[in-house]
Amino acid sequence: MMGRTIFIDPGRCIGCQACVSACRECDSHRGKSMIHLDYPDEGHSVASLPTVCMHCEDPVAPCAEVCPADAILVTADGVVQQADTTRCIGCANCVNACPFGVPKIDLQAKLQLKCNLCYDRTAYGLAPMCATVCPTGALFYGTVEELRAERPGVQVADSFTFGDVVVSTGVAMVVPADKVQWPVPGGLPIVEVNGKDVTR
């Protein structure tokens, strides 16, 4: 399955937004952050959940599929790129198509913006900025073996259900041990701590 990719571990997230700031600093985004930090359980808990582009594999990149300008490219290594600025018309079709709510539109520039897995870094063997700085390891970049070496027994999922539709992704998520067998409900916070589901 996955090669070197991002693993999201919401159980560890402390909501610090270092990832958000780091994304702004990386040379591919320069000043605009492409990370969403959600607070899924506000009022009850301080739980937070980072969302980066999941780099959908099957169906491949719904955002790109609906793009009327053919502006969103997918590289051979499965990275779904930010829309090509020479083609993008700022129509926001990609925003509506993405099941994870990832692409944003810069309204002034009328251009789409999205996470491209820090292609300027990952293409040369560096981790993306967000996963490099994340103080807790809630965002981890590497192979699943590298993740397991650090966190023995950790379970990950890379397919998510949205109603009847199952989406398999290039980015994976740490899930409670008993949930890994099935496609995980998409868009819901699943919070795993030491193998236990602590979602309320």
Place this chain on the structure above:
Amino acid sequence: MSSAPPPLDPSIAPPGTRTFRDAGGIPADQWHADQNGETLVPTHCCFCGVQCGMYLRVDRAGKVFGVEPRNHDINRMRLCPKGINAYQQVNHPDRLTAPLLRRSRDEPFREASWEEALDFTVAEIRRIQAAHGNDAFGLLGGASLFSEKTYLVGKFGRVALKTRHVDYNGRLCMVSAAGANKLAFGIDRAGNPFSDILLSDCLLIAGSNVGECFPVMTQYLWGARDRGASLIVIDPRETAIARTADIHVALKPGTDAAFFNAVLNVVIQENLVDKEFVAAHTTGWDEVRASVADCTPEVAADICGIPAHQVVQVARAFAGADRAMAWHARGIEHHSQGVENCLTVINLCTATGNLGKPGAGYGTITGQGNGQGGREHGQKSDLLPGGRSIANPEHRRQICEIWGIEETELPPAGTSMMEMVWQMQRQEIRGLIGICNNPFVSLPNYATVKSGYDTLEFHAQFDFFLSETAANAHVVFPVTTWAEDEGVMANAEARVVKHNKAQEPPAGVRTDTWVMCQLAQRLGVADKFSYAGSREVFDELRIASAGTVNDYYGITYERLEETGGIAWPCPSTDHPGTPRLFEGGRTAHPDGKIHMQAVEWHPPMDPYDEEHPMSLTTGRTVAHFLSGNQTRRLGALVEQTPRPWVEVHPSHGFRNGDPVRVVTRRGSEVFPALVTEAIRPDTVFIPYHWPVPTAANALTIDALDPRSKIPEYKVCACRIEAAERIDEVPAPPAPPGHQAYPATQVSRTDPLPPTSPQGRGTAERS
């Protein structure tokens, strides 16, 4: 393909300076940063006590314009949002670039020459001291300064100003822990390095919101938990790390000593004491044992407002673990019983034999970057360099010899920061120099602080931004940021790390060292203040600390650059440093023992009554640092956390965003509500980084711990009421002199070559 980057100029590039290619193992000519002639200067974050390693990105014109994570032992590439955005301060539009001067507070500031500002300051010092004595002039330093500068603050105060009134803002940080460490161990620092956390089986975190205040430390907690360690968090709020803890004890603010006494009581009852360790390595055990005898879980449950079984759970988890560790921070230290709270934690670690072993021990987590180093070398009112006591004749003699003054010339101990404010109110202190501190936001009971400072006849501040406090001054000296000078800081592990100079300061800006030397020269002691720069000061500091508990003698700039940091004591240049203390149970007391101290809990200083039935507690947010003078000017951080709020439990009937008035005996202010079950129903929380009228510290009490003189920030009595209208909620005022938020990476001098794959022709269409 562009041409190769210009070679680094070895005369200006600090050791370890790299190109991007070296840093990432990236093939030459494939990385645009190299093509831009960009260099990476290795240094550390200027903010908290973790002291994360980072590279500052410096463009071809020699200007800092960005940050790159650095694989340093402490943080292994990780950074928090403050660290990531810190570089934006360096060339910020708000930087002060000329001295500001006014002869009375009724006038506006005008820009002045350095000569005029220095001469005026010295004339005022002389005038005040001639009329009212040397002690009528005070000096307040800062723990964000490099250790060289904090050493110089102490020397400047005693030798040039000849005043006893020297103190520093670390007084608001970890002095309670320092006091407790001194009493119990005879040495003032954390016992273990962060890396020991990874080896622990049970971690107890007391009064520390690690996730927000020391985010990069959380990787160590998670590393231990990945191995199966349990996590206990003691905090009135369910913070991000408390949320996933095995045991979260949400006790009532100000009841920590009762809780820890009860835990020790259970440890004794259940026969979990490490009797051999206690017998071999401690004094005072019988008194401690007697003092906790009545503090049963039920008694503590009543005082702390928690279920009694949690006390038992914590005792069993901590004492039952093979190797257990306790870490704490301001949550238990910012109290009128701060020193005692820390002593109860030390008692627990000692009784269970958890000291001085890999994975077992005790530590305090420093708040300010140099909160640890900031007091070691004489900036604190009662300390001389090397942690020597200013009251000890032998210590005085040693330092006077190094400084070249008569012992009779060295003033006695002065008072603490808050006490100095009271003295200003009474006109016992009439003139003051503040160096990189912002008491208008950071001290409790703002009304008192303001009236104290307003009473000053003369007030000067050193800073690189116009802080709320500097805006009240007569003279403001524009000084360098951490990226424009070199020097060392000691982090929370007492690991001394070296910060490097990444760019020349803007024209008109001088180093704090230069300003102090210039003032000293005009005060007639030029011979004692002739330093070319930090390195010379550091070498004097090394000698001044030699042979003391805080021995820095073996630490040199070169060694720091080679090793990435050395923990003191380090008595000789071939000594590896001392990351872990108390190995074999030996402390720094002459008898080598741990001096256990009995503690009796007493209630907080601000009593609850019908008018003020609830607890107000304060703390930090991840996006801002202390008084916010730096972080409230960085757009990304302001966007992340634009304003303070009051956290209230849903049982009070408020909805999110409702205007809530918080009333204490010091005043009242209105904040928007953040309604959350993550706080106790009898407690409210306000983050403290903003000035009035949005200042938590307009409400907090200026009661002090009798020994450490730390203010009781973490608990005071309050009530909350619905404010009538939403427009009663004031917005935080812009920081003084604020012009614009710096844009991210705007200072890049060259346009980027294309980095997206479409530019390389490697992409496939989906």
